[in-house]
Amino acid sequence: MGTLRSAWKEAVWVFGLSRLSLLLITYVGGVLLRPRNMASIPCVNNGLRFCLLGWYHWDADAFGRIAHVGYRSVADVAFFPLWPWLIRLGAAVLGNRFPLSFLLSELLLSNLFFFISLILLYVLVREGLDFDPLQARKALWYLTFYAYAIFFFAGYSESLFLLLTLAIFLLLQGKALWRWWLAGLLGGVAALTRSTAIVLLVPFLFFYVEHFWLALRLSADVGETAASQPWRLWLRRLLAALPALVIPAALAAYMVYLGVRFGDPFIYSRMERTVWGRQFELPWEAFGPALGALLAGPLHTEMAVRNLMDLLFTLLPLGVLVVGWRQLPIVYRFFSLGLVLFALCFPLNSGETLASQPRYMMMAFPLFLVLARWSKRFPSLDLIYGGFCAPLFALNALLFTLHYWVA
DSSP, rough: OHHHHHHHHHHHHHHHHHHHHHHHHHHHHHSSSSOOTSSSSSHHHOGGGGGGGOOOHHHHHHHHHHHHOOOOOOGGGGGSSSSHHHHHHHHHHTOOTTTHHHHHHHHHHHHHHHHHHHHHHHHIIIIISSOOOOHHHHHHHHHTTTTGGGGSSSSSHHHHHHHHHHHHHHTTTTHHHHHHHHHHHHHHHHHHTTTTGGGHHHHHHHHHIIIIISOOOTTTTTOGGGTTTTEEEEEEHHHGGGGGGGGHHHHHHHHHHHHHHHTTTTHHHHHHHHTSSSSOOOTTTTTTHHHHHHHHHTTTTTTHHHHOOOOHHHHHHOOOOOOOGGGSSSHHHHHHHHHHHHHTOOOOOOTTTTTTTHHHHOTTTTHHHHHHHHHHHOOTTHHHHHEEEEEEEEHHHHHHHTTOOOO
């Protein structure tokens, strides 16, 4: 209970400060600056509430559209359904006025889920990884003020997926079967949120082997009678393994829906490839075109800036994870590896092959655990990180609200 109380206090501080900063940036940018490709400043002409519309484009627009009218456009099936469903529920409570009710629903839910994620992250590193309070606090700050952490504020599915991931890691720390079945249920929810949920099978596998094979064959809760009745031990192992199947089952359920609705259960993958420009490649193949485009063209173009930021914030997280590999428990290592490989295997088929990768790399949350560990040995890391990431955090927020592509 003490850890949870501390987690709440730490989360309130970092969450509150970051959200006040983002709201101030939204207000200042919305009042003083004209969004890209717009003839006027919406906030000045239509009122302050229209400042928030700066957050309603790119994927946020797609999720809001799906929440409002469903999969009316076949191209939208690449966006998995659970997040739009939640947005629709929130919009109904907020008056069901399009688009403002849907935008407010996105923002409120995204920020609520991120706040809970901060609490869970603190509890996870304190109880599961034996971080001291200062290290746990720094993990929260590093995550919250990461250069691309604005997507935990925007109406994207990042906050929900992070919440589900952290909850699963916490639940799988224990051997009680109810924890494993609840983790499986949350894994199924994650599979209806993003296709990368398949990587959540990694913690299921590693914790399963640790708890039910490598640990003592007879745990206290099985009882001494299991020595004469080994079937009980095997039954327990079976019941602990089954929840992991909920993840592929949830994905299969979505595919069945697509098959019934559109006649093709794999249409989400085809839309990802033909409409959104992402198809399978080997994980290293995206770097060459991005670097080549950066070096070949003039550096004073928007595309050059985007490629530079994509390269920088794809390579930096990879570097941190590689250098800090041995400082993480094995399950965190391979979860991060799976998430990174999944993202890199589906680059954008355009001049910006690493588009969105900084946002995807951010979801490998062990990255911030490595940084928090390093901060104990290198106290100056706080200043370096803050001086580097915090200005980019503010800049990315401003660019996003002005309708510039960020990630």
